[in-house]
Amino acid sequence: MDAGGERIRVIIAKVGLDGHDRGVKIVARTLRDAGMDVIYTGLHRTPEEVVEAAVQEDVDVIGVSILSGAHMTVFPRILAALKARDADDILVVGGGVIADDDCAALKSMGVRELMLQDTPPAEIVAMIERVVTERGPR
Amino acid sequence: MVYLASSDLVPKALAGDTRAIARLLTRAESGSAEARPAFDELFRHTGRAHIVGITGVPGSGKSTLVARLAAAIRAGGRKVAIVAIDPSSPFSGGAILGDRIRMGELGGDPGVFVRSMATRGSMGGLARGALEAVDVFDAAGYDIVLIETVGVGQDEVDIARAAHTTVVVSAPGLGDDIQAIKAGILEIADVHVVSKCDRADADKTIADLKNMLMLGLASARGTWRPQVVPTSAVRDEGVQELLTMIDRHREALAASGEIDARCAAIAERRLLAAGEEILRDRFVRDRHGRLAGLLAQLARRSLSPHSAATLLIAELGENA
Structure with missing residues (x-):
């Protein structure tokens, strides 16, 4: 029987016209094996749908996998939708193929962390645990 | 949203605030002692929602059916909440909760609230805290709460002691007429759904279930006669019929007074x-x-x- 207590909850999302979901499934599995509850949205969601799901699921972290090149559109819309829902305590992280300059720009907008294609799985786990710890209890 | 004590979340949840409801659901799941008085207060506001359990073997089409059923409920103007349960890992305790994948079409409708829960070692097909989660939705004014169990085997029947109406989903091609007369999961159905009825072997599954029902084995739960509803997500058929059947069951329970016995059993x-x-x-x-x-x-x-x-x-x- 589970001892109870709050587990880290993460929603893993694919947004827009991006059908590459092998990486996102590996990340979901990795986080599961680290003891987290992982909600997977499936493909082709809008930023607003992801934010509404994140609010209903009361997640700690939204993780967006993006390999389509649309990151400069997708992330700002997610951040804006979170603000509009009074939910900007939910942390946004991302992974995929993103140019270095864009990474810097996205982080300055409020994306908490971005991990690119060669990141070892254990680093993703450690990063999620770190940003949730840094945020503190809620 | 800053940290709020559970007792401060209750009035917001009663007023329908999504974030407050969501936060209370997390505390229901974690079983936090801090939240106990809040759940006592919420419980006083429950008893209005109709609670419908949807159960069946893995891959039988529960999530797809729940998504379509929720859309049909919304089309009729009622508010609906979904508690969608998937298994926790027995090793890491973590879970992959994938029921939302089939529920994309519900996104953005404020009259639908979908919450995924992990079983956390609970064995009967429900999750720890699942019924407190139902209380939260009931108190917050959702008219119907759908509980989608984990994919079950033959014997995980807790849902029948948690829901007013139990729907058991069977998919074609998974067993013969002897499976249909065995004890366990099939006995708890108030409504049987045979999913994937676009498939050729669906008629046999429907016939097996109807024969089982004619043998009278499922009549132990009162005067209601369980019904078989064929559905097909591909052809978009049967969902309205299922909703009508669920409503008829609710009315029959009220008319016969059996609803009181069910609530007492729950x-x-x-x-x-x-x-x-x-x-x-x-x-x-x-x-x-x-x-x-x-x-x-x-x-x-x-x-x-x-x-x-x-x-x-x-x-x-x-x-x-």
Whole structure:
């Protein structure tokens, strides 16, 4: 029987016209094996749908996998939708193929962390645990 | 949203605030002691929602059916909440909750609230805290709460002691007429759904279930005769019929007065489950005290497990 207590909850999302979901499934599995509850949205969601799901699921972290090149559109819309829902305590992280300059720009907008294609799985786990710890209890 | 105590979340949840509801659901799941008075308060506001359980084997089409059913409920103007349960890993305790994948079309409708929960070691097809989650939705004014169980085997029947109406989903091609007369999951259905009826072998599954029902084996739960509803997500068929059947079952329970017996059975199961949980928590807390001595006696076989448990409970009573 589970001892109870709050587990880290993460929603893993694919947004827009991006059908590459092998990486996102590996990340979901990795986080599961680290003891987290992982909600997977499936493909082709809008930023607003992801934010509404994140609010209903009361997640700690939204993780967006993006390999389509649309990151400069997708992330700002997610951040804006979170603000509009009074939910900007939910942390946004991302992974995929993103140019270095864009990474810097996205982080300055409020994306908490971005991990690119060669990141070892254990680093993703450690990063999620770190940003949730840094945020503190809620 | 900044940190709010559970008691401060209750009035917001009662007013329908999504974030407050979501946060209370998290605390229901974690079983936090801080939230107990809040759940006591919420419970006083429950008793209005119709609770529908949807169960069936893995891959039978529960999530797809729940998504379509929720859309049909919304089309009729009622508010609907979904508690969608998937299994936790027995090793890491983590879970992948994928029921939302089939529910994309519900996104953005404020009259639908979907919450995924992991079983967290609970064995009967439900999740720890699932029924407190139902309380939250009931108190927050959702008209219908759909509980989608984990994919079950033959014997995970807890949902029948948690829901007013139990829907068992069977997919074609998974067994013969002997499967259909076995005890267990098929007995708890108020409504049978045969999903994927666009498939050629669906007629046989429908016939097997109808034959089972004609044998009268499923009539033990009162005057309602369980019905078989064929559905097909591909052809978009059967969902309205299913909703009509669920509503008819609700009306039949009310008309016959059986709803009171069902609610009493749900209350009894919840009381016993809560009692077990309290005892288990106390046992765990006492692991290094009195329990250690009893465990040593068990190891020497000077005491049986049953006698040791009796002693332990007697002692808890004195210390209560």
